[in-house]
Amino acid sequence: MCGIVGYVGKNDALPILMAGLTSLTYRGYDSAGVAVVNGTSMHVVKCAGKVGDLAARLDGTTITGTTGIGHTRWATHGEPSDVNAHPHTDSAGDFAVVHNGIFENSNELRERLRAQGCVIRSQTDTELFAHLVALNYDGSFEAAVKAALSQVTGAFALVVASRLHPGMLIAAKLDTPPLVVGIGADELFVASDISSLLRFTKRVVILEDGEMAVLTPKNVYVDLFRAEPVIGRRRPASERVLSVDWPADIAERGGYPHFMLKEIEEQPRAIRDTLRDRLLDDGRVLLEEFALPPSVIRRARRVLFLGCGTAFHAGLVGQYLFEPVLNVPVQVEVASEFRYRQPVVGPDDLVVAISQSGETADTVSAVRGVQERGATVVAITNVVGSTLSRIADHVLLTRAGPEIAVASTKAFTAQVVANHLLLMYLAQYRPHQHDKLLYQVGQGLRQLGDAVERVLARADAIKAFAERLAEHEDVYFIGRNLDEPIAREGSLKLKEISYIHSEAYAAGELKHGTLALLSPGTPVIAIATQSEIYEKMVSNVQEVLARKAWVTGLIADDDTELRGMLADSLVVPRVNDLLAPVPNVVALQLLAYHCGVARGCDIDQPRNLAKSVTVE
Secondary structure, eight states, rough: OOOEEEESSOHHHHHHHHHHHHGGGEEEEEEEEEEEEEETTEEEEESSHHHHHHHHHHHOOOOOSSSEEEEOOSSSSSSSSSTSSSOOOOOOSEEEEEEEEEEEEEHHHEEEEHHHHHHOSOOSSSSHHHHHHHOOSSSOOOHHHHHHHOOOEEEEEEEEHHHSSTTTEEEESSSSSSEEEEESSSEEEEESSSGGGGTSSSSSEEEEEEEEEEEEETTEEEEEESOOOOTTEEEEEGGOOOOOOOOHHHTSSTOOOOHHHHHHHHHHHHHHHHHHBOOTTTHHHHHHTTTOOOOHHHOOOEEEEEEEHHHHHHHHHHHHHHHHTTTSSSSEEEHHHTSSOOOOTTTTTEEEEEEEOOHHHHHHHHHHHHHTOOOEEEESSSSTTOHHHHHHHEEEEOOOOOOOOOOOSSSHHHHHHHHHHHHHHTTSSSSSSSSHHHHHHHHHHTHHHHHHHEEEEEEEHHHHHHHTTTOSSEEEEEOOOOOOHHHHHHHHHHHHHOOOEEEEEEGGGGGTTTTGOOTTTTTEEEEOOOGGGHHHHHHHHHHHHEEEEEEEEETTOOOOHHHOOSSEEEEEOOOOOGGGHHHHHHHHHHHHHHHHHHHTOOOSSOOTSSOOOOOO
Protein backbone atom coordinates (compact mmCIF):
# COMPACT_ATOMS: atom_id res chain seq x y z
CA MET A 1 0.00 0.00 0.00
CA CYS A 2 1.03 3.60 0.53
CA GLY A 3 4.40 4.46 2.04
CA ILE A 4 5.23 6.90 4.85
CA VAL A 5 8.57 8.46 5.81
CA GLY A 6 9.36 11.16 8.34
CA TYR A 7 12.45 12.77 9.86
CA VAL A 8 13.25 15.09 12.74
CA GLY A 9 16.83 15.76 13.76
CA LYS A 10 20.03 17.62 13.02
CA ASN A 11 20.40 17.01 9.28
CA ASP A 12 18.70 18.33 6.17
CA ALA A 13 15.42 16.42 5.94
CA LEU A 14 14.77 16.46 2.19
CA PRO A 15 17.53 14.04 1.06
CA ILE A 16 16.53 11.64 3.83
CA LEU A 17 12.87 11.80 2.85
CA MET A 18 13.66 11.20 -0.82
CA ALA A 19 15.91 8.24 0.02
CA GLY A 20 13.14 6.80 2.18
CA LEU A 21 10.52 7.28 -0.53
CA THR A 22 12.76 5.62 -3.10
CA SER A 23 13.11 2.58 -0.86
CA LEU A 24 9.31 2.38 -0.52
CA THR A 25 8.48 2.45 -4.23
CA TYR A 26 8.23 -1.36 -4.36
CA ARG A 27 4.95 -1.16 -2.43
CA GLY A 28 3.01 0.12 -5.45
CA TYR A 29 1.94 3.75 -5.72
CA ASP A 30 0.61 6.41 -8.09
CA SER A 31 1.83 9.71 -6.59
CA ALA A 32 4.40 11.11 -4.18
CA GLY A 33 5.12 14.20 -2.12
CA VAL A 34 7.06 15.80 0.73
CA ALA A 35 6.57 18.55 3.31
CA VAL A 36 9.61 20.17 4.92
CA VAL A 37 9.50 22.55 7.90
CA ASN A 38 12.09 25.33 8.05
CA GLY A 39 11.66 27.71 10.96
CA THR A 40 8.05 28.85 10.82
CA SER A 41 7.57 28.05 7.14
CA MET A 42 6.57 24.77 5.54
CA HIS A 43 7.17 23.79 1.93
CA VAL A 44 4.93 21.16 0.33
CA VAL A 45 5.80 19.64 -3.06
CA LYS A 46 3.85 16.73 -4.53
CA CYS A 47 2.74 15.27 -7.83
CA ALA A 48 1.02 12.37 -9.52
CA GLY A 49 3.45 9.82 -10.91
CA LYS A 50 6.64 8.28 -9.60
CA VAL A 51 9.25 9.39 -7.08
CA GLY A 52 11.40 10.27 -10.08
CA ASP A 53 8.74 12.76 -11.17
CA LEU A 54 8.79 14.28 -7.69
CA ALA A 55 12.59 14.52 -7.84
CA ALA A 56 12.31 16.33 -11.18
CA ARG A 57 9.82 18.77 -9.67
CA LEU A 58 12.19 19.40 -6.76
CA ASP A 59 15.20 19.87 -9.05
CA GLY A 60 16.54 23.39 -8.75
CA THR A 61 14.63 24.17 -5.56
CA THR A 62 16.41 25.13 -2.36
CA ILE A 63 14.12 23.55 0.21
CA THR A 64 15.92 23.11 3.52
CA GLY A 65 14.84 22.20 7.02
CA THR A 66 15.48 19.51 9.60
CA THR A 67 11.89 18.28 9.99
CA GLY A 68 9.79 16.71 7.28
CA ILE A 69 7.38 14.03 6.09
CA GLY A 70 6.96 12.22 2.79
CA HIS A 71 4.54 9.81 1.16
CA THR A 72 3.93 7.49 -1.77
CA ARG A 73 0.19 7.11 -2.38
CA TRP A 74 -1.83 4.20 -3.72
CA ALA A 75 -5.19 5.73 -4.58
CA THR A 76 -8.23 4.85 -2.46
CA HIS A 77 -10.23 8.07 -2.02
CA GLY A 78 -9.86 10.08 -5.22
CA GLU A 79 -8.04 9.43 -8.47
CA PRO A 80 -4.26 9.85 -8.81
CA SER A 81 -3.55 13.56 -9.27
CA ASP A 82 -1.36 16.38 -7.99
CA VAL A 83 -4.16 17.63 -5.77
CA ASN A 84 -4.91 14.21 -4.27
CA ALA A 85 -1.25 13.40 -3.63
CA HIS A 86 0.01 13.57 -0.03
CA PRO A 87 0.99 15.48 2.11
CA HIS A 88 -2.27 17.35 2.73
CA THR A 89 -2.60 20.56 4.70
CA ASP A 90 -5.30 22.60 6.40
CA SER A 91 -6.49 25.83 4.80
CA ALA A 92 -3.84 27.97 6.52
CA GLY A 93 -1.01 25.57 5.77
CA ASP A 94 -0.15 25.19 9.46
CA PHE A 95 -0.37 21.37 9.56
CA ALA A 96 0.60 18.71 7.03
CA VAL A 97 -0.50 15.07 7.14
CA VAL A 98 0.57 11.85 5.43
CA HIS A 99 -1.69 8.88 5.91
CA ASN A 100 -2.03 5.18 5.09
CA GLY A 101 -5.38 3.44 5.42
CA ILE A 102 -8.95 4.69 5.34
CA PHE A 103 -11.09 6.94 7.53
CA GLU A 104 -14.41 5.15 7.38
CA ASN A 105 -16.43 8.17 8.51
CA SER A 106 -14.97 10.47 5.85
CA ASN A 107 -18.31 11.37 4.23
CA GLU A 108 -19.74 12.54 7.54
CA LEU A 109 -16.54 14.45 8.37
CA ARG A 110 -16.47 16.15 4.96
CA GLU A 111 -19.99 17.51 5.39
CA ARG A 112 -19.31 18.68 8.92
CA LEU A 113 -16.05 20.41 8.04
CA ARG A 114 -17.58 22.21 5.10
CA ALA A 115 -20.39 23.40 7.37
CA GLN A 116 -17.70 24.83 9.66
CA GLY A 117 -16.23 26.81 6.76
CA CYS A 118 -13.28 24.59 5.79
CA VAL A 119 -12.28 24.75 2.14
CA ILE A 120 -11.57 21.14 1.11
CA ARG A 121 -9.47 20.96 -2.02
CA SER A 122 -8.97 17.24 -2.62
CA GLN A 123 -11.10 14.12 -2.91
CA THR A 124 -9.10 12.37 -0.19
CA ASP A 125 -10.06 11.45 3.32
CA THR A 126 -6.54 12.42 4.46
CA GLU A 127 -7.03 16.15 3.99
CA LEU A 128 -9.92 16.04 6.43
CA PHE A 129 -7.55 15.11 9.23
CA ALA A 130 -5.41 18.20 8.64
CA HIS A 131 -8.51 20.38 9.03
CA LEU A 132 -9.50 18.52 12.19
CA VAL A 133 -6.10 19.19 13.75
CA ALA A 134 -6.31 22.88 12.85
CA LEU A 135 -9.81 23.23 14.32
CA ASN A 136 -8.70 21.59 17.58
CA TYR A 137 -5.47 23.56 17.92
CA ASP A 138 -5.16 25.90 20.89
CA GLY A 139 -1.40 26.00 21.26
CA SER A 140 -0.75 22.32 22.02
CA PHE A 141 0.23 20.30 18.93
CA GLU A 142 -0.12 17.03 20.81
CA ALA A 143 -3.57 17.84 22.19
CA ALA A 144 -4.82 18.92 18.76
CA VAL A 145 -3.73 15.66 17.11
CA LYS A 146 -5.18 13.57 19.92
CA ALA A 147 -8.50 15.42 19.64
CA ALA A 148 -8.54 14.85 15.88
CA LEU A 149 -7.80 11.15 16.39
CA SER A 150 -10.86 10.87 18.60
CA GLN A 151 -13.01 12.04 15.71
CA VAL A 152 -11.97 9.51 13.05
CA THR A 153 -12.79 5.81 12.64
CA GLY A 154 -11.17 3.14 10.52
CA ALA A 155 -7.75 1.56 10.09
CA PHE A 156 -4.93 4.03 9.60
CA ALA A 157 -1.35 5.10 10.19
CA LEU A 158 -0.45 8.78 9.95
CA VAL A 159 2.24 11.36 10.65
CA VAL A 160 1.64 15.07 11.21
CA ALA A 161 4.12 17.95 10.88
CA SER A 162 3.49 21.61 11.76
CA ARG A 163 5.21 24.88 10.89
CA LEU A 164 4.04 26.10 14.31
CA HIS A 165 6.13 23.39 16.00
CA PRO A 166 9.40 22.88 14.10
CA GLY A 167 11.46 20.03 15.46
CA MET A 168 8.46 17.85 16.26
CA LEU A 169 6.47 15.12 14.49
CA ILE A 170 3.45 13.25 15.79
CA ALA A 171 2.67 9.74 14.54
CA ALA A 172 -0.28 7.48 15.29
CA LYS A 173 -1.73 4.17 14.18
CA LEU A 174 -4.87 2.09 14.62
CA ASP A 175 -5.38 -1.43 13.34
CA THR A 176 -3.31 -2.94 10.53
CA PRO A 177 -1.20 -0.30 8.72
CA PRO A 178 2.26 -0.58 10.32
CA LEU A 179 4.25 2.37 11.61
CA VAL A 180 7.83 2.14 12.85
CA VAL A 181 9.98 4.72 14.64
CA GLY A 182 13.73 4.55 13.95
CA ILE A 183 16.13 5.83 16.61
CA GLY A 184 19.41 7.48 15.66
CA ALA A 185 21.90 9.82 17.34
CA ASP A 186 20.03 13.07 17.99
CA GLU A 187 17.63 12.23 15.17
CA LEU A 188 14.51 10.15 14.78
CA PHE A 189 12.81 8.59 11.79
CA VAL A 190 9.35 7.23 11.17
CA ALA A 191 8.27 4.95 8.35
CA SER A 192 5.70 2.41 7.27
CA ASP A 193 8.41 -0.16 6.56
CA ILE A 194 11.48 -1.24 8.53
CA SER A 195 13.55 -1.76 5.37
CA SER A 196 13.29 1.93 4.46
CA LEU A 197 15.07 2.83 7.73
CA LEU A 198 17.98 0.39 7.52
CA ARG A 199 20.39 2.77 5.83
CA PHE A 200 19.90 5.19 8.75
CA THR A 201 19.38 3.00 11.81
CA LYS A 202 18.69 -0.56 12.90
CA ARG A 203 17.11 0.40 16.23
CA VAL A 204 13.33 0.64 15.96
CA VAL A 205 10.16 0.93 18.01
CA ILE A 206 7.01 -0.56 16.51
CA LEU A 207 3.84 1.34 17.37
CA GLU A 208 0.91 -0.67 18.71
CA ASP A 209 -2.75 -0.13 17.93
CA GLY A 210 -4.19 3.00 19.49
CA GLU A 211 -0.78 4.56 20.13
CA MET A 212 0.47 8.05 19.35
CA ALA A 213 4.18 8.87 19.32
CA VAL A 214 5.63 12.36 19.84
CA LEU A 215 9.03 12.64 18.12
CA THR A 216 11.68 15.26 18.81
CA PRO A 217 15.36 14.98 17.81
CA LYS A 218 16.42 13.46 21.13
CA ASN A 219 13.31 11.64 22.35
CA VAL A 220 10.23 9.69 21.39
CA TYR A 221 7.34 9.35 23.82
CA VAL A 222 4.41 7.02 23.37
CA ASP A 223 0.89 7.79 24.53
CA LEU A 224 -2.51 6.18 24.03
CA PHE A 225 -5.21 7.92 22.09
CA ARG A 226 -7.65 5.02 22.14
CA ALA A 227 -8.38 1.80 24.06
CA GLU A 228 -7.81 0.92 27.69
CA PRO A 229 -4.36 1.86 29.04
CA VAL A 230 -1.88 -0.99 28.70
CA ILE A 231 1.25 1.14 28.83
CA GLY A 232 2.02 4.08 31.06
CA ARG A 233 1.15 7.51 29.69
CA ARG A 234 4.01 9.08 27.74
CA ARG A 235 6.04 5.92 28.29
CA PRO A 236 9.67 6.24 27.11
CA ALA A 237 10.06 4.17 23.97
CA SER A 238 13.57 3.20 25.08
CA GLU A 239 11.92 0.31 26.92
CA ARG A 240 10.64 -1.10 23.62
CA VAL A 241 13.58 -0.76 21.24
CA LEU A 242 14.22 -3.67 18.87
CA SER A 243 17.46 -4.25 17.00
CA VAL A 244 16.96 -5.39 13.39
CA ASP A 245 19.74 -7.58 12.02
CA TRP A 246 18.91 -7.21 8.32
CA PRO A 247 21.80 -5.80 6.24
CA ALA A 248 21.33 -2.21 5.11
CA ASP A 249 21.59 -3.14 1.42
CA ILE A 250 18.96 -5.86 1.58
CA ALA A 251 16.43 -3.71 -0.30
CA GLU A 252 18.84 -3.10 -3.19
CA ARG A 253 18.82 -5.04 -6.45
CA GLY A 254 22.48 -6.05 -6.32
CA GLY A 255 22.95 -6.02 -10.09
CA TYR A 256 19.72 -7.83 -10.93
CA PRO A 257 17.40 -6.14 -13.47
CA HIS A 258 14.42 -6.61 -11.14
CA PHE A 259 13.80 -7.39 -7.48
CA MET A 260 11.53 -10.25 -8.53
CA LEU A 261 14.36 -12.09 -10.28
CA LYS A 262 16.70 -11.41 -7.35
CA GLU A 263 14.14 -12.83 -4.93
CA ILE A 264 13.46 -15.87 -7.11
CA GLU A 265 17.17 -16.63 -7.04
CA GLU A 266 17.36 -16.05 -3.28
CA GLN A 267 15.01 -18.96 -2.63
CA PRO A 268 17.62 -21.63 -1.90
CA ARG A 269 19.00 -19.39 0.85
CA ALA A 270 15.51 -18.53 2.16
CA ILE A 271 14.64 -22.23 2.36
CA ARG A 272 17.86 -23.10 4.17
CA ASP A 273 17.47 -20.18 6.57
CA THR A 274 13.88 -21.18 7.38
CA LEU A 275 15.09 -24.71 8.18
CA ARG A 276 18.27 -23.72 10.01
CA ASP A 277 18.52 -25.05 13.61
CA ARG A 278 14.93 -26.28 13.38
CA LEU A 279 15.28 -29.62 11.60
CA LEU A 280 17.45 -31.90 13.75
CA ASP A 281 19.65 -34.76 12.54
CA ASP A 282 17.39 -37.36 14.18
CA GLY A 283 14.36 -36.09 12.22
CA ARG A 284 12.77 -34.16 15.05
CA VAL A 285 11.71 -30.54 14.65
CA LEU A 286 12.79 -28.08 17.32
CA LEU A 287 11.16 -24.66 17.33
CA GLU A 288 12.78 -22.86 20.24
CA GLU A 289 10.79 -19.66 19.79
CA PHE A 290 7.57 -21.59 19.37
CA ALA A 291 5.88 -22.61 22.61
CA LEU A 292 2.66 -24.25 21.39
CA PRO A 293 1.73 -26.55 24.30
CA PRO A 294 1.46 -30.28 23.51
CA SER A 295 -1.94 -30.29 25.25
CA VAL A 296 -3.31 -27.82 22.68
CA ILE A 297 -1.90 -29.93 19.84
CA ARG A 298 -3.43 -33.12 21.20
CA ARG A 299 -6.88 -31.67 21.73
CA ALA A 300 -7.09 -30.01 18.30
CA ARG A 301 -10.07 -31.35 16.39
CA ARG A 302 -9.58 -29.19 13.33
CA VAL A 303 -6.88 -27.13 11.65
CA LEU A 304 -8.06 -23.95 9.93
CA PHE A 305 -5.78 -22.07 7.50
CA LEU A 306 -6.46 -18.37 6.84
CA GLY A 307 -4.81 -16.27 4.16
CA CYS A 308 -5.28 -14.05 1.12
CA GLY A 309 -3.88 -14.42 -2.39
CA THR A 310 -0.55 -16.24 -2.42
CA ALA A 311 -0.80 -16.92 1.33
CA PHE A 312 -4.17 -18.62 0.71
CA HIS A 313 -2.44 -20.90 -1.79
CA ALA A 314 0.18 -21.74 0.85
CA GLY A 315 -2.73 -22.71 3.10
CA LEU A 316 -4.09 -25.02 0.39
CA VAL A 317 -0.72 -26.75 0.28
CA GLY A 318 -0.98 -27.09 4.05
CA GLN A 319 -4.35 -28.79 3.71
CA TYR A 320 -2.94 -31.51 1.47
CA LEU A 321 -0.01 -31.97 3.87
CA PHE A 322 -1.81 -31.95 7.22
CA GLU A 323 -5.04 -33.83 6.69
CA PRO A 324 -3.74 -37.32 5.77
CA VAL A 325 -0.82 -37.28 8.20
CA LEU A 326 -2.50 -35.81 11.29
CA ASN A 327 -5.86 -37.47 10.56
CA VAL A 328 -7.68 -34.26 11.43
CA PRO A 329 -10.08 -32.21 9.30
CA VAL A 330 -8.36 -29.25 7.64
CA GLN A 331 -10.20 -26.23 6.29
CA VAL A 332 -8.69 -23.42 4.18
CA GLU A 333 -10.45 -20.06 4.02
CA VAL A 334 -9.94 -16.80 2.16
CA ALA A 335 -9.64 -14.43 5.10
CA SER A 336 -11.52 -11.59 3.40
CA GLU A 337 -14.65 -13.77 3.17
CA PHE A 338 -14.20 -15.70 6.38
CA ARG A 339 -14.18 -12.58 8.56
CA TYR A 340 -17.69 -11.64 7.44
CA ARG A 341 -19.25 -15.04 7.96
CA GLN A 342 -20.47 -16.39 11.24
CA PRO A 343 -18.00 -19.29 11.40
CA VAL A 344 -18.28 -22.09 13.89
CA VAL A 345 -14.91 -21.82 15.66
CA GLY A 346 -13.99 -22.84 19.18
CA PRO A 347 -11.25 -23.77 21.65
CA ASP A 348 -10.54 -27.09 19.92
CA ASP A 349 -9.56 -25.37 16.66
CA LEU A 350 -5.96 -24.66 15.73
CA VAL A 351 -5.85 -21.72 13.32
CA VAL A 352 -2.83 -21.16 11.08
CA ALA A 353 -2.82 -17.59 9.73
CA ILE A 354 -0.39 -16.92 6.87
CA SER A 355 0.77 -13.47 5.74
CA GLN A 356 4.11 -12.36 4.29
CA SER A 357 3.90 -8.87 5.77
CA GLY A 358 1.92 -9.79 8.86
CA GLU A 359 -0.17 -6.69 8.15
CA THR A 360 -2.81 -8.05 5.74
CA ALA A 361 -5.94 -6.33 7.00
CA ASP A 362 -8.41 -9.13 6.30
CA THR A 363 -6.18 -11.80 7.82
CA VAL A 364 -5.51 -9.76 10.95
CA SER A 365 -9.23 -9.09 11.43
CA ALA A 366 -10.10 -12.74 10.85
CA VAL A 367 -7.54 -13.77 13.46
CA ARG A 368 -9.01 -11.40 16.02
CA GLY A 369 -12.40 -12.94 15.32
CA VAL A 370 -11.31 -16.53 15.89
CA GLN A 371 -9.43 -15.54 19.04
CA GLU A 372 -12.64 -14.08 20.45
CA ARG A 373 -14.16 -17.54 19.97
CA GLY A 374 -11.34 -19.22 21.88
CA ALA A 375 -9.27 -20.71 19.05
CA THR A 376 -5.48 -20.95 19.28
CA VAL A 377 -3.70 -19.03 16.50
CA VAL A 378 -0.34 -19.82 14.94
CA ALA A 379 1.02 -17.11 12.64
CA ILE A 380 3.33 -17.91 9.75
CA THR A 381 4.83 -14.58 8.73
CA ASN A 382 8.01 -13.05 7.40
CA VAL A 383 8.16 -9.86 9.47
CA VAL A 384 9.31 -9.60 13.07
CA GLY A 385 7.10 -7.26 15.08
CA SER A 386 4.27 -7.19 12.53
CA THR A 387 0.69 -6.92 13.75
CA LEU A 388 -0.02 -10.58 13.07
CA SER A 389 3.12 -11.69 14.90
CA ARG A 390 2.11 -9.63 17.91
CA ILE A 391 -1.52 -10.72 18.20
CA ALA A 392 -1.06 -14.41 17.39
CA ASP A 393 -0.67 -16.89 20.24
CA HIS A 394 2.39 -18.44 18.59
CA VAL A 395 4.62 -17.36 15.70
CA LEU A 396 6.65 -19.31 13.16
CA LEU A 397 8.89 -16.87 11.27
CA THR A 398 9.84 -17.78 7.71
CA ARG A 399 13.24 -16.03 7.59
CA ALA A 400 12.92 -15.17 3.91
CA GLY A 401 14.27 -11.66 4.47
CA PRO A 402 12.50 -8.55 3.16
CA GLU A 403 10.58 -9.18 -0.03
CA ILE A 404 10.51 -6.08 -2.22
CA ALA A 405 8.80 -7.12 -5.46
CA VAL A 406 5.02 -6.87 -5.27
CA ALA A 407 4.59 -10.43 -6.56
CA SER A 408 5.55 -12.82 -3.78
CA THR A 409 8.10 -15.53 -4.61
CA LYS A 410 10.58 -16.39 -1.86
CA ALA A 411 8.02 -15.64 0.85
CA PHE A 412 5.66 -18.24 -0.65
CA THR A 413 8.24 -21.01 -0.80
CA ALA A 414 9.32 -20.17 2.75
CA GLN A 415 5.66 -20.37 3.84
CA VAL A 416 5.37 -23.82 2.26
CA VAL A 417 8.55 -24.97 4.01
CA ALA A 418 7.18 -23.56 7.28
CA ASN A 419 4.07 -25.68 6.69
CA HIS A 420 6.29 -28.76 6.45
CA LEU A 421 8.05 -27.84 9.69
CA LEU A 422 4.74 -27.21 11.44
CA LEU A 423 3.37 -30.54 10.21
CA MET A 424 6.38 -32.43 11.55
CA TYR A 425 6.26 -30.50 14.83
CA LEU A 426 2.56 -31.25 15.37
CA ALA A 427 3.05 -34.91 14.43
CA GLN A 428 5.51 -35.27 17.33
CA TYR A 429 2.59 -34.81 19.75
CA ARG A 430 -0.23 -36.63 17.93
CA PRO A 431 -0.71 -40.32 17.19
CA HIS A 432 -0.05 -41.19 13.55
CA GLN A 433 1.29 -43.98 11.36
CA HIS A 434 3.55 -41.99 9.10
CA ASP A 435 6.97 -42.10 10.74
CA LYS A 436 8.64 -43.37 7.55
CA LEU A 437 6.96 -40.72 5.41
CA LEU A 438 7.89 -37.90 7.78
CA TYR A 439 11.47 -39.17 7.94
CA GLN A 440 11.58 -39.03 4.14
CA VAL A 441 10.14 -35.52 4.17
CA GLY A 442 12.77 -34.44 6.68
CA GLN A 443 15.54 -35.89 4.53
CA GLY A 444 14.06 -34.24 1.47
CA LEU A 445 13.84 -30.86 3.19
CA ARG A 446 17.60 -30.95 3.71
CA GLN A 447 18.06 -31.27 -0.06
CA LEU A 448 15.28 -28.90 -1.08
CA GLY A 449 17.55 -25.88 -1.53
CA ASP A 450 19.69 -27.95 -3.90
CA ALA A 451 16.59 -28.98 -5.88
CA VAL A 452 15.60 -25.32 -6.30
CA GLU A 453 19.12 -24.49 -7.49
CA ARG A 454 18.70 -27.12 -10.20
CA VAL A 455 15.46 -25.45 -11.31
CA LEU A 456 17.21 -22.07 -11.44
CA ALA A 457 19.96 -23.63 -13.56
CA ARG A 458 17.30 -24.36 -16.21
CA ALA A 459 16.17 -20.74 -16.40
CA ASP A 460 17.29 -20.30 -20.02
CA ALA A 461 15.01 -23.11 -21.21
CA ILE A 462 12.10 -21.65 -19.22
CA LYS A 463 12.82 -18.20 -20.66
CA ALA A 464 12.75 -19.54 -24.24
CA PHE A 465 9.37 -21.15 -23.58
CA ALA A 466 8.07 -18.01 -21.85
CA GLU A 467 8.89 -15.86 -24.86
CA ARG A 468 6.63 -18.07 -27.00
CA LEU A 469 3.89 -18.13 -24.36
CA ALA A 470 4.01 -14.32 -24.07
CA GLU A 471 2.38 -14.02 -27.49
CA HIS A 472 -0.88 -15.48 -26.14
CA GLU A 473 -3.65 -13.74 -24.21
CA ASP A 474 -5.19 -16.76 -22.44
CA VAL A 475 -3.44 -19.55 -20.54
CA TYR A 476 -4.85 -22.39 -18.44
CA PHE A 477 -3.16 -24.34 -15.65
CA ILE A 478 -4.31 -27.76 -14.46
CA GLY A 479 -3.12 -30.03 -11.67
CA ARG A 480 -4.28 -32.57 -9.11
CA ASN A 481 -3.57 -33.14 -5.43
CA LEU A 482 -0.60 -31.02 -4.33
CA ASP A 483 -0.12 -29.86 -7.91
CA GLU A 484 -3.54 -28.14 -7.83
CA PRO A 485 -2.69 -25.27 -5.44
CA ILE A 486 0.55 -24.77 -7.38
CA ALA A 487 -1.51 -24.47 -10.56
CA ARG A 488 -3.42 -21.69 -8.80
CA GLU A 489 -0.24 -19.96 -7.68
CA GLY A 490 1.36 -20.26 -11.12
CA SER A 491 -1.75 -18.78 -12.70
CA LEU A 492 -1.80 -15.91 -10.22
CA LYS A 493 1.86 -15.09 -10.87
CA LEU A 494 1.30 -15.02 -14.63
CA LYS A 495 -1.66 -12.67 -14.24
CA GLU A 496 0.17 -10.38 -11.83
CA ILE A 497 3.35 -10.00 -13.84
CA SER A 498 2.46 -10.39 -17.53
CA TYR A 499 -1.22 -9.29 -17.52
CA ILE A 500 -2.06 -12.44 -19.49
CA HIS A 501 -5.51 -13.76 -18.65
CA SER A 502 -4.97 -17.02 -16.81
CA GLU A 503 -7.11 -19.55 -14.97
CA ALA A 504 -6.27 -22.61 -12.89
CA TYR A 505 -8.42 -25.69 -12.47
CA ALA A 506 -8.34 -29.03 -10.73
CA ALA A 507 -7.72 -31.32 -13.69
CA GLY A 508 -10.55 -33.61 -12.62
CA GLU A 509 -12.96 -30.72 -13.25
CA LEU A 510 -12.21 -30.53 -16.98
CA LYS A 511 -15.40 -32.36 -17.96
CA HIS A 512 -17.47 -30.07 -15.75
CA GLY A 513 -17.28 -27.06 -18.02
CA THR A 514 -13.64 -26.15 -18.46
CA LEU A 515 -13.20 -28.06 -21.72
CA ALA A 516 -15.60 -25.57 -23.34
CA LEU A 517 -12.87 -22.94 -23.06
CA LEU A 518 -10.32 -24.88 -25.08
CA SER A 519 -9.79 -24.35 -28.78
CA PRO A 520 -6.94 -25.42 -31.07
CA GLY A 521 -3.70 -23.81 -29.94
CA THR A 522 -4.94 -22.69 -26.50
CA PRO A 523 -1.97 -22.89 -24.09
CA VAL A 524 -2.48 -25.33 -21.21
CA ILE A 525 0.20 -26.00 -18.60
CA ALA A 526 -0.32 -29.38 -16.97
CA ILE A 527 1.49 -29.94 -13.66
CA ALA A 528 2.02 -33.67 -13.19
CA THR A 529 4.43 -34.55 -10.39
CA GLN A 530 2.20 -36.40 -7.91
CA SER A 531 2.89 -40.13 -8.22
CA GLU A 532 -0.34 -41.41 -6.61
CA ILE A 533 -2.57 -39.75 -9.19
CA TYR A 534 -0.10 -39.60 -12.06
CA GLU A 535 -2.07 -41.90 -14.39
CA LYS A 536 -5.23 -39.88 -13.72
CA MET A 537 -3.34 -36.77 -14.73
CA VAL A 538 -2.11 -38.42 -17.90
CA SER A 539 -5.73 -39.16 -18.82
CA ASN A 540 -6.64 -35.50 -18.22
CA VAL A 541 -3.78 -34.39 -20.46
CA GLN A 542 -5.03 -36.70 -23.20
CA GLU A 543 -8.47 -35.08 -22.91
CA VAL A 544 -6.93 -31.68 -23.49
CA LEU A 545 -4.76 -32.91 -26.36
CA ALA A 546 -7.88 -34.29 -28.02
CA ARG A 547 -9.14 -30.69 -28.25
CA LYS A 548 -5.87 -29.76 -30.05
CA ALA A 549 -4.78 -27.44 -27.26
CA TRP A 550 -1.08 -26.59 -26.89
CA VAL A 551 -0.21 -28.61 -23.81
CA THR A 552 3.04 -28.15 -21.91
CA GLY A 553 3.87 -30.48 -19.04
CA LEU A 554 5.55 -29.40 -15.84
CA ILE A 555 7.05 -32.79 -15.07
CA ALA A 556 9.78 -34.48 -13.06
CA ASP A 557 13.07 -35.17 -14.79
CA ASP A 558 12.53 -38.95 -14.71
CA ASP A 559 9.13 -38.74 -16.42
CA THR A 560 9.29 -40.41 -19.84
CA GLU A 561 5.60 -40.96 -20.50
CA LEU A 562 4.40 -37.35 -20.67
CA ARG A 563 7.69 -36.14 -22.12
CA GLY A 564 7.14 -38.50 -25.04
CA MET A 565 3.51 -37.41 -25.41
CA LEU A 566 4.00 -33.63 -25.37
CA ALA A 567 5.88 -31.29 -27.69
CA ASP A 568 6.97 -29.05 -24.79
CA SER A 569 7.92 -29.77 -21.20
CA LEU A 570 9.21 -27.78 -18.23
CA VAL A 571 11.39 -30.20 -16.29
CA VAL A 572 11.99 -30.07 -12.52
CA PRO A 573 13.96 -32.40 -10.23
CA ARG A 574 12.13 -35.39 -8.80
CA VAL A 575 11.57 -34.90 -5.07
CA ASN A 576 9.24 -36.44 -2.51
CA ASP A 577 5.64 -35.80 -3.56
CA LEU A 578 4.98 -33.74 -0.44
CA LEU A 579 7.90 -31.44 -1.31
CA ALA A 580 7.10 -31.08 -5.02
CA PRO A 581 5.22 -27.77 -4.63
CA VAL A 582 8.51 -25.95 -4.01
CA PRO A 583 10.52 -26.75 -7.18
CA ASN A 584 7.30 -26.70 -9.21
CA VAL A 585 6.38 -23.17 -8.16
CA VAL A 586 9.90 -21.86 -8.71
CA ALA A 587 9.69 -22.97 -12.35
CA LEU A 588 6.33 -21.19 -12.70
CA GLN A 589 7.69 -18.04 -11.06
CA LEU A 590 10.46 -17.94 -13.67
CA LEU A 591 7.85 -18.54 -16.37
CA ALA A 592 5.75 -15.60 -15.19
CA TYR A 593 8.81 -13.37 -14.82
CA HIS A 594 10.12 -13.99 -18.33
CA CYS A 595 6.63 -13.65 -19.84
CA GLY A 596 6.33 -10.25 -18.15
CA VAL A 597 9.75 -9.17 -19.41
CA ALA A 598 8.92 -10.30 -22.94
CA ARG A 599 5.72 -8.23 -22.85
CA GLY A 600 7.49 -5.14 -21.48
CA CYS A 601 5.58 -5.09 -18.18
CA ASP A 602 6.56 -3.31 -14.97
CA ILE A 603 7.85 -6.38 -13.18
CA ASP A 604 8.34 -5.13 -9.62
CA GLN A 605 5.32 -2.81 -9.54
CA PRO A 606 2.47 -4.42 -11.50
CA ARG A 607 -0.34 -2.06 -12.33
CA ASN A 608 -3.09 -1.59 -9.74
CA LEU A 609 -1.34 -3.79 -7.16
CA ALA A 610 0.34 -3.09 -3.84
CA LYS A 611 2.72 -5.17 -1.73
CA SER A 612 0.85 -5.13 1.57
CA VAL A 613 -2.94 -4.90 1.51
CA THR A 614 -3.45 -3.05 4.78
CA VAL A 615 -7.03 -1.94 4.08
CA GLU A 616 -10.06 -3.92 2.94
